Amino acid sequence: MLRRMTDDRHRRPEDVRAFYDAHRTVRQYENHEDGTPLPLPDDHLDVILHAAQRAPTDATAQLYSLIRLTRPDVRARVADLSTNAHIATASEAFVVCADVRRVGRVLEVAGKQPGHWPAIAVHFGIGDAVMAGTNLLTAAEMLGYQGCWIGGVLNGLDGIIDELKLPQGVLPFAALTIGRPAEHAPYRPRVPRPLVIHTDEYHTGTDDEIRHATEVMNPIAARGGQPGDWARLLTMYFGQGGGMEKREPALVAALKRQGLWSGNE
Ligand SMILES: Cc1cc2nc3c(=O)[nH]c(=O)nc-3n(C[C@H](O)[C@H](O)[C@H](O)COP(=O)(O)O)c2cc1C
Secondary structure (H helix, E strand, C coil), rough: CCCCCCCCCCCCCCHHHHHCCCCCCCCEEEEEECCCEEECHHHHHHHHHHHHHHHHHHCCCCCEEEEECCCCHHHHHHHHHCCCCCHHCCCCEEEEECCHHHHHHHHHHHCCCCCCCHHHHHHHHHHHHHHHHHHHHHHHCCCCCCCEEEEEHHHHHHHHHHHHHHHEEEEEEEEEEEEEECCCCCCCCCCHHHHHHHHCCCCCCCHHHHHHHHHHHHHCCCCCCCCCCCHHHHHHCCCCHHHHHHHHHHHHHHHCCCCCCCCCC
C-alpha cells in the first residue's frame, strides 16, 4: 500500500504557489555604504552552492561549471563586458557555464579516448548549467534573497572567456547575481498557460490567442510610468536588426573558439 506522502518536509500547494509568486528578478541589492557587496553568511553561501550541485544531470555527467566572481576587478570587468552593473554590487555573482572539459578529463585520466559530439555538448551542457543555476537561485530565494539571470554575457563573450580563462569545452550561458533586494520589483506576468503547456500535441496559438497573450504580457514592458508594449520589446530583441541578430555572430565565434561548433566550416 502507498504510504501517504505527508510529513513536515512537504508544503501545501498554496504555500508552493506563494513561494513562486514571490519570485522577482531584482537588479539592485543591499550593499555596504561604499557600494561594495554585502557578503552572504557562510552557511547561506554553502547551502546555495550545495543546492546547485544537487541538480539532476543527464548521463550522470554534470556538464556545467559555475565561476564564482569574488575579486572586485573581475566583478567590474564582467559587469562591464556583460553591460549589467549589478554584477559588481550583488552579494554573490556567478558565471554559469556549459562545461564538457571536465568529463573529457575524466576519460583522459582513465586512459580513454573522448568521442566527437559538439552538438550534444551544447545540448546537455546548457541543460545542466540551467538546472544548476535554477537550483541555486531557488535556494537563495528560500533564504530571502532575490537574484537576476544575465544573458548580457552574450554582449561580451570573447572578453569574458579571456577574463575567466575558460578553456576549450567551457562556454558561458549566463551570469547570475544574488543579494538582498534594495528595490520593489513588480510581479511580472507570464504567457497564458494554454499557449505554453500543451496537452498531448502541440497547439500553435490562433491570432486571437496570441493577441490576448500579448495584452497579458504588455505590463512586463512598461518603463518609467509608460504603458508597456510587449511586441515592441520582443521586436527590439528578436526582430530584424534587433539585439539577437547582433549577438548571433559572437555566439557562433565563441562556439567555434571553445570547440563546440558542430557545423562544417
Ligand atoms: C536566461 C536569462 C537571461 C536574462 N538576462 C537578463 C539580463 O541580461 N539583464 C537583466 O537585467 N535581466 C535579465 N533577465 C531577467 C529577465 O528580464 C526576467 O527574468 C524577466 O523579465 C521576468 O521577470 P521576473 O523574473 O521578475 O518574473 C534574464 C533572465 C533569464 C532567465
